Amino acid sequence: MSKKAYQLIEHTADIGIEVWADTLEGLFEAGGEAVSDLLAGLKNVRTSEAREIVLEAPEHALLFREWLSELVYLFDAEGFVGKSFRVSVQKAGLHALVRGETFDPGRHETELYIKGATYHKLRVEKGAKGWEAFIILDV
Numbered sequence: 001m002s003k004k005a006y007q008l009i010e011h012t013a014d015i016g017i018e019v020w021a022d023t024l025e026g027l028f029e030a031g032g033e034a035v036s037d038l039l040a041g042l043k044n045v046r047t048s049e050a051r052e053i054v055l056e057a058p059e060h061a062l063l064f065r066e067w068l069s070e071l072v073y074l075f076d077a078e079g080f081v082g083k084s085f086r087v088s089v090q091k092a093g094l095h096a097l098v099r100g101e102t103f104d105p106g107r108h109e110t111e112l113y114i115k116g117a118t119y120h121k122l123r124v125e126k127g128a129k130g131w132e133a134f135i136i137l138d139v
Helices: 024-040 058-076
Strands: 006-009 015-021 047-058 080-090 092-101 123-127 130-138
Touching: 006 024, 015 024, 024 058, 024 080, 024 092, 024 130, 047 058, 047 080, 058 080, 058 092, 058 123, 058 130
Parallel strands: none
Antiparallel strands: 006 015, 015 130, 047 092, 080 092, 123 130
16 A cells, blocks of 8 residues: 655645655545545545546646646535545546545535645655655635
8 A cells, every 4th residue: 555645834825735655646646635634624524426537737746736726626616525536647647536525514624715726836756755746725
């Protein structure tokens, strides 16, 4: 099993997320978990619904931003919050299956209102300890 995690980074008016994982796919999955956890808290989210996501971008950093933006869009437009993420990253794109459910204010926690993922200080890179990403979320 791949090791993956995230932590929040203080930022002036927004919030930063630093994400790391053993694999590139794990990095995208950890990013999805981080955004969903911030939007609704993962502990009470069920996996009763699924969404398939296909995205394209010319580089991993831009693809990571598009990925997180798509998850925020699904929450805003459909009320869908993901909990389980299966991501496959190709050279110029991503295919993902996200399992979760529609937000229920009676069961889910409202953590933050995320307006979107920014390009500011955006990075995705492979280091000695695996894959790492940093992104600022507009809240």
